[in-house]
Amino acid sequence: MPSLLDDPNLPEDAKSRARHVLEGCKGGSLGSYSDSAGIEIIRRHVAEYIERRDGFPSCWENIVLCAGASEGIRGTMKLMINHENGVKPGVMIPIPQYPLYSATIAEFDLHQIGYYLDESKNWSLDLAELKRAYDDAKSVCTPKALCVINPGNPTGNVLTRENIEGIIKFAHERNLFLFADEVYQDNVYAEGSKFHSFKKVLMEMGEPYNKMELASFMSCSKGYMGECGLRGGYAEIINLDPAVKAMYLKSISAKLCPTTLGQAVMECVVNPPKEGEPSYESFMKEKQGVLSSLATRAKMVADTFNSVPGMSCNIVQGAMYAFPQITLPEKAIEAAKKEGQAADVFYAFQLLENTGICIVPGSGFGQRPGTYHFRTTILPQPDKLKVMLEKFREFHSNFLKLYE
Amino acid sequence: MPSLLDDPNLPEDAKSRARHVLEGCKGGSLGSYSDSAGIEIIRRHVAEYIERRDGFPSCWENIVLCAGASEGIRGTMKLMINHENGVKPGVMIPIPQYPLYSATIAEFDLHQIGYYLDESKNWSLDLAELKRAYDDAKSVCTPKALCVINPGNPTGNVLTRENIEGIIKFAHERNLFLFADEVYQDNVYAEGSKFHSFKKVLMEMGEPYNKMELASFMSCSKGYMGECGLRGGYAEIINLDPAVKAMYLKSISAKLCPTTLGQAVMECVVNPPKEGEPSYESFMKEKQGVLSSLATRAKMVADTFNSVPGMSCNIVQGAMYAFPQITLPEKAIEAAKKEGQAADVFYAFQLLENTGICIVPGSGFGQRPGTYHFRTTILPQPDKLKVMLEKFREFHSNFLKLYE
Numbered sequence: 001m002p003s004l005l006d007d008p009n010l011p012e013d014a015k016s017r018a019r020h021v022l023e024g025c026k027g028g029s030l031g032s033y034s035d036s037a038g039i040e041i042i043r044r045h046v047a048e049y050i051e052r053r054d055g056f057p058s059c060w061e062n063i064v065l066c067a068g069a070s071e072g073i074r075g076t077m078k079l080m081i082n083h084e085n086g087v088k089p090g091v092m093i094p095i096p097q098y099p100l101y102s103a104t105i106a107e108f109d110l111h112q113i114g115y116y117l118d119e120s121k122n123w124s125l126d127l128a129e130l131k132r133a134y135d136d137a138k139s140v141c142t143p144k145a146l147c148v149i150n151p152g153n154p155t156g157n158v159l160t161r162e163n164i165e166g167i168i169k170f171a172h173e174r175n176l177f178l179f180a181d182e183v184y185q186d187n188v189y190a191e192g193s194k195f196h197s198f199k200k201v202l203m204e205m206g207e208p209y210n211k212m213e214l215a216s217f218m219s220c221s222k223g224y225m226g227e228c229g230l231r232g233g234y235a236e237i238i239n240l241d242p243a244v245k246a247m248y249l250k251s252i253s254a255k256l257c258p259t260t261l262g263q264a265v266m267e268c269v270v271n272p273p274k275e276g277e278p279s280y281e282s283f284m285k286e287k288q289g290v291l292s293s294l295a296t297r298a299k300m301v302a303d304t305f306n307s308v309p310g311m312s313c314n315i316v317q318g319a320m321y322a323f324p325q326i327t328l329p330e331k332a333i334e335a336a337k338k339e340g341q342a343a344d345v346f347y348a349f350q351l352l353e354n355t356g357i358c359i360v361p362g363s364g365f366g367q368r369p370g371t372y373h374f375r376t377t378i379l380p381q382p383d384k385l386k387v388m389l390e391k392f393r394e395f396h397s398n399f400l401k402l403y404e
Numbered sequence: 405m406p407s408l409l410d411d412p413n414l415p416e417d418a419k420s421r422a423r424h425v426l427e428g429c430k431g432g433s434l435g436s437y438s439d440s441a442g443i444e445i446i447r448r449h450v451a452e453y454i455e456r457r458d459g460f461p462s463c464w465e466n467i468v469l470c471a472g473a474s475e476g477i478r479g480t481m482k483l484m485i486n487h488e489n490g491v492k493p494g495v496m497i498p499i500p501q502y503p504l505y506s507a508t509i510a511e512f513d514l515h516q517i518g519y520y521l522d523e524s525k526n527w528s529l530d531l532a533e534l535k536r537a538y539d540d541a542k543s544v545c546t547p548k549a550l551c552v553i554n555p556g557n558p559t560g561n562v563l564t565r566e567n568i569e570g571i572i573k574f575a576h577e578r579n580l581f582l583f584a585d586e587v588y589q590d591n592v593y594a595e596g597s598k599f600h601s602f603k604k605v606l607m608e609m610g611e612p613y614n615k616m617e618l619a620s621f622m623s624c625s626k627g628y629m630g631e632c633g634l635r636g637g638y639a640e641i642i643n644l645d646p647a648v649k650a651m652y653l654k655s656i657s658a659k660l661c662p663t664t665l666g667q668a669v670m671e672c673v674v675n676p677p678k679e680g681e682p683s684y685e686s687f688m689k690e691k692q693g694v695l696s697s698l699a700t701r702a703k704m705v706a707d708t709f710n711s712v713p714g715m716s717c718n719i720v721q722g723a724m725y726a727f728p729q730i731t732l733p734e735k736a737i738e739a740a741k742k743e744g745q746a747a748d749v750f751y752a753f754q755l756l757e758n759t760g761i762c763i764v765p766g767s768g769f770g771q772r773p774g775t776y777h778f779r780t781t782i783l784p785q786p787d788k789l790k791v792m793l794e795k796f797r798e799f800h801s802n803f804l805k806l807y808e
Binding site: 025029030031032033034067068070071074078099100103104107221226227228229230231251254255256257258259260261262 | 429434435438471474478503504507625631632634635655658660661662663664665666
């Protein structure tokens with residue numbers, strides 16, 4: 001079988017990129033194991049990507065490739081599991097959160113410290129609430145880490161630079177290890193919103209903040225790529241104590257290596273076609289097409305939910321989700337109780353059964369007691385989304401009438 | 405870009421297999437997430453493969469695809485972590501063992517119960533020693549699981565059917581969960597040796613044994629395939645309590661899904677070209693070529709080591725390794741002590757520095773105190789292997805002279 005690397009129909013830059021990756025593989029094949037931290041040439045390209053993004057040096061030896069960001073987050077959170085004197089280590093996570101965090105905290109027998117995001121301020125991060133959560137938890141655990149998801153899942157919030165600075169100062173004062181889940185860094189839509197990486201802000205703040213322990217995560221499953229089944233991701237971990245880092249690398253080596261194909265996909269993400277290269281135009285066209293369509297859909301989803309009586313939805317500044325609040329009638333809450341369901345779960349099942357539309361109830365992500373939300377994605381194509389939103393609006397109006 | 409599925413140069417059966425897998429993927433693309441337990445059509449084909457192999461039914465819902473067997477083993481061993489009344493659960497593993505087991509046991513805070521394999525009987529499993537290890541450990545842990553690697557890594561042993569029956573009875577009497585690491589099931593070389601799956605033997609034994617909990621693991625990284633970087637594997641888990649199974653499936657869902665490409669590679673392993681199909685001949689030729697060459701190399705390696713004074717090596721019946729014993733002179737052991745190294749580690753470093761040959765010292769796998777071994781693979785091509793073995797023999801002779 002002739003090699004695709006010799007196919008004249010394929011653009012030269014794509015073939016050259018593929019050759020480069022293969023040269024970095026043992027035996028010149030993706031079929032061989034790579035180093036547990038990933039293929040060196042790809043780790044180097046990740047570091048260069050981060051340097052271009054932030055304007056600060058990134059060391060390739062701080063880059064660990066992983067089978068999706070989830071694996072990177074789990075592997076790094078494992079560093080927190082040491083129970084000192086029987087006291088559980090505590091990990092601060094936003095509420096609402098992406099359930100990977102609560103599941104991993106439970107699995108590793110850590111203590112979950114939830115801090116509520118401020119729905120009234122577009123789900124931004126309230127420092128007073130961060131302090132409240134920390135102080136409340138101090139007596140039952142040893143807080144060790146602070147996780148931030150930016151852009152937010154499921155909230156769609158994009159943190160301002162000022163907000164990030166406050167978070168970094170908060171973490172520094174309390175010696176917290178920072179987890180920056182930045183997998184949606186390409187997904188920023190709202191005017192005036194901009195992605196600021198934690199690494200960049202921390203470096204710009206200078207001493208003593210630029211000496212803090214920080215792990216930042218990226219994925220090929222989000223952005224404009226969406227190659228989630230291929231499992232590619234990276235973690236950049238900075239300022240780790242060398243002895244801890246050695247143990248960390250040892251702990252991931254039991255997994256042998258992340259999928260080499262997932263690694264190769266990350267290569268494509270961090271080293272995309274450059275201006276002047278044969279693939280550049282078609283790549284940019286597709287990338288911008290996807291992102292601008294997502295931006296349209298983000299606005300469409302929030303606007304529609306806001307036009308429905310009894311629903312309110314923050315602006316979807318980024319990521320891929322809306323997390324609207326719904327006001328549920330007392331009678332619906334009672335009906336849910338009778339079914340032994342949370343009211344938002346009851347609502348979600350009614351919606352599914354009546355319309356075929358699937359949403360995730362807010363209780364799966366966490367929400368302030370007595371409030372009800374759901375998560376929906378902005379991913380369906382605009383025409384499908386329009387039909388879906390109309391059906392949804394009709395269902396909601398009927399639901400309200402039924403339980404008035 | 406034209407699809408490879410339309411390429412007239414590719415055999416029809418390969419394209420049809422690819423189409424089938426893609427039809428089983430969401431959106432017809434490997435880029436999408438699959439179910440956490442894997443793509444249904446591939447799980448069904450795995451079950452059919454096991455049925456053909458064993459002659460007993462296999463239920464596709466008992467099949468979990470995973471990113472290499474290692475991930476499957478780790479995920480299943482997690483079921484053992486419940487500490488009752490502060491007593492650690494114990495997991496029985498062979499000594500020598502593949503270090504994935506000791507690492508996972510340490511990571512999950514389980515108690516390792518090592519049972520020595522019988523070097524004098526070609527590294528087979530001695531039931532009296534199994535009992536000795538179990539009885540010794542009972543007072544410090546609650547033994548919950550028994551792991552067997554067959555064909556053996558690093559030993560190269562292939563268990564006889566009789567031996568497996570004894571192991572199953574042993575496990576049944578003590579209500580142990582059986583882990584059958586069968587990733588080398590295609591790698592059996594020695595005359596008279598045959599692979600018997602634990603599932604098959606357990607089913608043939610009938611009641612009450614066929615109701616035992618058993619997890620069996622397979623991989624695309626070994627056999628004649630060797631596609632280790634692509635991370636494909638499966639676990640077949642039978643007779644699991646339904647509530648435990650539900651929790652197990654929930655626990656793997658936090659990882660989203662194993663790499664879809666690794667899953668597709670497993671499809672190729674369990675559903676290879678059939679007689680009469682266009683790819684059949686070239687497939688069989690390559691498969692048989694690889695396996696018969698490995699058989700030649702297995703014999704060559706053992707014979708060579710046995711011809712070296714001070715070395716003895718069991719027959720490599722299967723898998724991909726030899727684990728010869730070396731007699732080290734007292735003076736070498738003392739020299740190692742001075743360097744702060746185990747004697748076999750010292751030997752391995754001397755070998756590496758003097759010849760460039762890399763072996764893994766036996767202490768990495770475990771061995772009876774006072775004995776020294778190393779693991780080497782049979783993987784290099786015969787001509788390279790020959791050169792390597794000659795260099796090795798020369799080094800060993802010089803080493804003995806130096807420390808006589």
